[in-house]
Amino acid sequence: MKKLLNDPATVVVDALRGMAAAHPELRVDLEHRVVVRADAPSQGRVGLVSGGGSGHEPLHAGFVGPGMLDAACAGEVFTSPVPDQILAATTAVDGGAGVLHIVKNYTGDVMNFEMAAEFAADNGTEVACVVIDDDVAVQDSTWTAGRRGVGATLVVEKIAGAAAAQGRPLAEVAQLARRVNDEGRSMGMALTSCTVPAVGHPTFDLAENQMEIGIGIHGEPGRRRVPLASAAEVAAMLVEPILADRDFAGADGVLLFVNGMGATPLMELYLMYDQVSALLDRAGVRVARSLVGSYVTSLDMAGCSVTVVGLDDRLIGLWDAPVCTPALRWGA
Amino acid sequence: MTGNGSWIDAARAASWLRAAAAAVHDQRDLLTELDSAIGDADHGLNLDRGMSAVIAQLDADADPPASPGALLKRAGMTLVSTVGGASGPLYGTLLLRMATSVGDAKSLDAKDFAVALRAGLDGVRARGKAEAGDKTLIDALAPACDALDGTLASGASFAEALSAAARAADAGRDATVPLVARKGRASYLGERSAGHQDPGATSMALLIAAAGTPAEG
Numbered sequence: 001m002k003k004l005l006n007d008p009a010t011v012v013v014d015a016l017r018g019m020a021a022a023h024p025e026l027r028v029d030l031e032h033r034v035v036v037r038a039d040a041p042s043q044g045r046v047g048l049v050s051g052g053g054s055g056h057e058p059l060h061a062g063f064v065g066p067g068m069l070d071a072a073c074a075g076e077v078f079t080s081p082v083p084d085q086i087l088a089a090t091t092a093v094d095g096g097a098g099v100l101h102i103v104k105n106y107t108g109d110v111m112n113f114e115m116a117a118e119f120a121a122d123n124g125t126e127v128a129c130v131v132i133d134d135d136v137a138v139q140d141s142t143w144t145a146g147r148r149g150v151g152a153t154l155v156v157e158k159i160a161g162a163a164a165a166q167g168r169p170l171a172e173v174a175q176l177a178r179r180v181n182d183e184g185r186s187m188g189m190a191l192t193s194c195t196v197p198a199v200g201h202p203t204f205d206l207a208e209n210q211m212e213i214g215i216g217i218h219g220e221p222g223r224r225r226v227p228l229a230s231a232a233e234v235a236a237m238l239v240e241p242i243l244a245d246r247d248f249a250g251a252d253g254v255l256l257f258v259n260g261m262g263a264t265p266l267m268e269l270y271l272m273y274d275q276v277s278a279l280l281d282r283a284g285v286r287v288a289r290s291l292v293g294s295y296v297t298s299l300d301m302a303g304c305s306v307t308v309v310g311l312d313d314r315l316i317g318l319w320d321a322p323v324c325t326p327a328l329r330w331g332a
Numbered sequence: 333m334t335g336n337g338s339w340i341d342a343a344r345a346a347s348w349l350r351a352a353a354a355a356v357h358d359q360r361d362l363l364t365e366l367d368s369a370i371g372d373a374d375h376g377l378n379l380d381r382g383m384s385a386v387i388a389q390l391d392a393d394a395d396p397p398a399s400p401g402a403l404l405k406r407a408g409m410t411l412v413s414t415v416g417g418a419s420g421p422l423y424g425t426l427l428l429r430m431a432t433s434v435g436d437a438k439s440l441d442a443k444d445f446a447v448a449l450r451a452g453l454d455g456v457r458a459r460g461k462a463e464a465g466d467k468t469l470i471d472a473l474a475p476a477c478d479a480l481d482g483t484l485a486s487g488a489s490f491a492e493a494l495s496a497a498a499r500a501a502d503a504g505r506d507a508t509v510p511l512v513a514r515k516g517r518a519s520y521l522g523e524r525s526a527g528h529q530d531p532g533a534t535s536m537a538l539l540i541a542a543a544g545t546p547a548e549g
Contacts, residue, residue, distance in 0.1 A: 053416075076381075078372045079416040107516045108418035111459060115412065115421055138520050145519045196373055199364065203373045218372040220517050223524070 001200045003300075008197040012054045012074055019061060023326055026064055032088040033081070035061040036071040040093045046164040046173050047071070047093030050102040050157055051086060052109055053078040055196070055299045056217055059154060062295075062327030068161035069102075069325070077196050077299070078218045080108035086116030090125055098126035098170035102157055102177060104149025105133035106218075128174040132156055134184040134307065136245045137214030137223055148216050151259050151296050151307030152184030155319075158328065162321035176318070180309060185246050187238040188305030190215040190222065190261060194298050213237050217261075217298045217305075231268075235275035238306045243283055251310035253288025255319065256280065260294030261301040269293065269304060276306050289319055295327065340440040345400035346390050349407055351542035353383035359538060366531040370518040375419060375531040382415035382423070399438050405431035418516055419532065422456050422469060423539075429455030442490035445543075446480040453477050460515060467513040467525065469532035475500040476540045494544035501540040505533040 005011060013030055020028035027036045034051075041047060050060040051073030060072035070093035073081035090099050099120070103113045110131060117127040132149030160177040168176075190212040193202035196219070203219035206212060211229070214222035229237075248254050258273040260266070273292050280287060288311055296305070311319070322331025340348075356363070356379050363376030386407045390396070397403040408427030412420050433451035434440055440448070453473050457463065464474045479500035483493040508530035513519040518530070 075416050076374070076378065079374050079378055080418070080420075082413050082416050082420055084413045106418075107460070108416065108421070111418055111421040112416065139522065145515055145517070148520065198377055199368070199373055203368050216517075216520060218517070220372050220520060223520075223522065 001195050001197070003195070003197060005197055008200070011197045012076060015054070015057075016061070016074060019326070026326075029088065029092075032085045033074045034071055034085055034089045034092065035064050035074070036089065036092045037064055037066070040070050041095035042070070043095045044097050045095050045167060046097045046170045047090070047095060047099040048102065048157070048161055048164055048173075049073070049086065049089045049093060049099055050153070051075065051081045051089065052104050052106075053080060053218070055194075056297050058327030059296045060157070063154065063157050063325045065323070065325035065329075067165050067321060067323035067325070067331075068157055068328065077198065080106065080112045083112055083116040083119060086113055087119045090116065090120045090127060091123065094125045098128065100160060100164070100170060100174055100177065101127060101129040102153065102160065103129060103131050104153055105131045105146055106148065107145050126170060128170050130156065130160075130174055130177040130181060132181050134181060134186045135216065136185050136187050136241045137216070150188060150217055151186040151257055151305050152181055152309060154291075154295050154328075155184060155255060155257065155307065155309050156180045158323060159315060159318045161323065162318040165321065180315065183251070183310035183315075184307060185242045186305055186307040187241050188215045188217070188222075188261070188303065189213050189234060189238060190298075190301050190303035191228075192263065192302040194219045194262065194301035196299065211303070215261075215298075215301075215303060217296060219298055219301065231271055232275050235272060235279055235306075239276055239279045239283075242306065242308050243285070246310070248280075248285045248308060248310050249283070251285075252312045253286045253316070254280070255289045255291065255307075255309040255311055256287045257291040257307040257309070259296050259305045259307065261303040261305065262294055262297035263300045263302040264294070264304055266293065272304055272306075280308070288316060340400055340445060341438060342397055342400050342403050345403045346396070348543050348545075349383075349386055349403075350390065351545040352539045353387045355538040355542055356380050356383045356535060359534075363531050363535055366529055366534055369528045370513065370521055370525045371531060372517055374417060375535065378415045378417050379419055379423070379535055382411045382420065385414040386410050399434075399436050400440055401431045401434040401436060404428075404434070418460070419535070422460055422532075425455045425459045426452040426473075442484055442493055445490075446477070446484055446493070449473075449480060450477045462515040465511065466515045467508050467511040467518060467530045467533075468515050469530070469536040471508045471511070471530065472501040472504040472533040472536035472540065475504040491544065498537070498541040498544050501537040505529065505537040508533045
C-alpha cells in the first residue's frame with residue numbers, strides 16, 4: 001500500500017483536523033467527527049444533516065456551508081457513522097424548524113440514522129429523513145437491501161440546501177429532496193479496486209484487461225466483470241441501464257453529472273462527458289445543467305459514474321442558487 | 333460462563349464478553365476477508381474495535397455493574413457507539429434487548445438466559461428487517477436459540493445446552509455458504525453472493541461459542 005498516512009487507524013480524524021485548519025468557516029468537532037457550519041444553528045431555518053462512511057470525499061463534509069448542508073458526520077472508512085455522532089450533528093443544527101437527515105441507502109447507514117432520529121425525537125427535535133437510492137445497477141426488490149445511494153446524493157444535498165436557505169418548511173424541503181431522488185438515476189464502473197487504509201491491500205482484484213460494471217462506492221464488486229472496452233462502449237454500458245429505467249425525454253431537461261471515483265483524471269471525465277452527452281442527445285434527452293468532477297468517490301478507485309436527474313424550472317432554480325462550501329461553490 | 337455452576341452473575345457475564353472479544357480479535361482478519369468477498373471489508377475491524385471498547389470499560393471498572401443486565405446494557409450502548417456499520421446497531425440491539433429481558437436480576441439461570449437470547453433475536457430481526465435464510469447473523473443466532481430451548485426442555489445441563497447452541501450456531505454459519513444474500517451489502521451481488529460464508533453469521537457463532545467457554549479465575 002502506498003498512501004500519504006501517519007497511522008491507518010487515525011486517518012479519519014487526521015483528515016478532519018486538516019479540514020478544520022483549512023476551513024475556519026467550519027466548526028469541526030473532532031470528538032464526534034462532525035463538521036458543522038460555524039454559524040449553526042440558524043434560528044427558524046431547517047437544518048440539513050448528512051453523513052456516511054469516510055472515503056467518499058468531498059462527500060459529505062465538503063458540502064457543508066451556506067446553500068447546502070449544515071452538518072456532516074464522518075464514519076470510519078466505508079462505515080456508517082454511529083448514532084452519537086448523528087445526534088450531536090442534529091442537535092448542533094436544530095434552529096427550531098426541524099432537521100432533515102439525508103441518508104444513503106445502505107443497511108448500516110439507515111439503521112444508525114434511524115436510531116439517532118429516535119434519540120433526537122426523545123430530546124424534542126423534529127427530524128425528517130430522506131433515503132437516497134439512485135443506483136440502477138442494483139435490482140430493486142423487496143428481497144434485497146434495495147438500490148444504493150450514490151451520485152444523486154450530491155444533487156439532493158444541493159437542492160434541499162437551497163430550499164432550506166429560502167426558509168422553506170421541513171415538510172417541503174423533505175418532499176423536494178425525495179423528488180430529486182425519484183428523478184435521479186446513476187450507474188458506475190471501476191477500472192481498479194480501492195485500498196482501505198486499515199486493510200492495506202486492494203478490496204478486490206481486477207486484472208489489467210478487465211473492468212467492473214455496476215460498481216458501488218465502497219469497493220464492493222459490481223454485478224458484471226467484462227473485458228476492458230473503449231470509452232464509447234463504457235458510456236453506452238452506463239447510459240443504457242439509466243435510460244431503460246426512467247424516461248427523461250419528458251423532463252424540461254436533465255442534470256448530467258459525470259463523477260470520478262477518486263483516481264481518474266479530469267481529462268478522462270471530460271472525455272466521458274462528451275461520450276455520455278452525445279448518447280443522451282441521440283436519445284432525445286436535453287441536458288440543461290452539468291457537473292463534471294470527482295465528488296462522490298471511493299478512495300483511490302479509478303473509474304466513473306454517470307448520474308442523470310430530471311429537472312423542471314423550480315429544480316433548475318434551486319440548483320443554480322448560490323452555494324459556498326469547500327467543494328462546491330458558485331453564485332453570489 | 334458455565335464455570336462450576338449453572339448460574340450467571342455479572343462476573344460470569346463479563347467473562348462471556350471477554351471470551352467473545354478475544355475470539356473476535358483472534359479472527360478479525362478472517363472476518364474481514366469474508367467481508368471483502370461479499371461486503372466492504374470492514375467487519376473484523378469494526379467488531380474488534382467495538383469489543384475492545386467493551387473490554388476497556390470492564391478493565392477500567394472501579395465499581396462494576398452489579399447485575400448481568402446492567403453489564404449487558406452498558407456493553408450494548410458501547411457497541412452502538414463504537415462499531416458503526418450495520419453490525420453496531422445489530423449487536424448493540426441484541427445486548428440491549430437481552431438486558432431488558434433480564435432486568436435487575438443479580439443472577440440468571442439457564443432458562444432466563446435462553447429467554448433473553450431469544451428476546452435479543454427478536455430485536456435483531458426487527459432492527460434489521462431480516463429473517464432466517466437471508467444470509468445474515470440471524471442464520472447463526474436463530475438456530476442457537478432453538479438449540480438452547482430444545483436441549484433445556486429435554487433436561488440437559490446449562491453447559492450441555494450452551495455447547496449444543498454453539499454447535500447449532502456453527503452449523504447455521506456453515507449453511508450460509510450456498511445462500512443468496514437478501515439483506516445488507518452482500519445482497520447487491522445477487523447470485524454472486526452464493527458460495528461465500530456470511531461474515532455476520534461467522535462473528536455471531538464466535539459470540540455464541542464464547543458463552544460456553546469456561547470462565548477463567
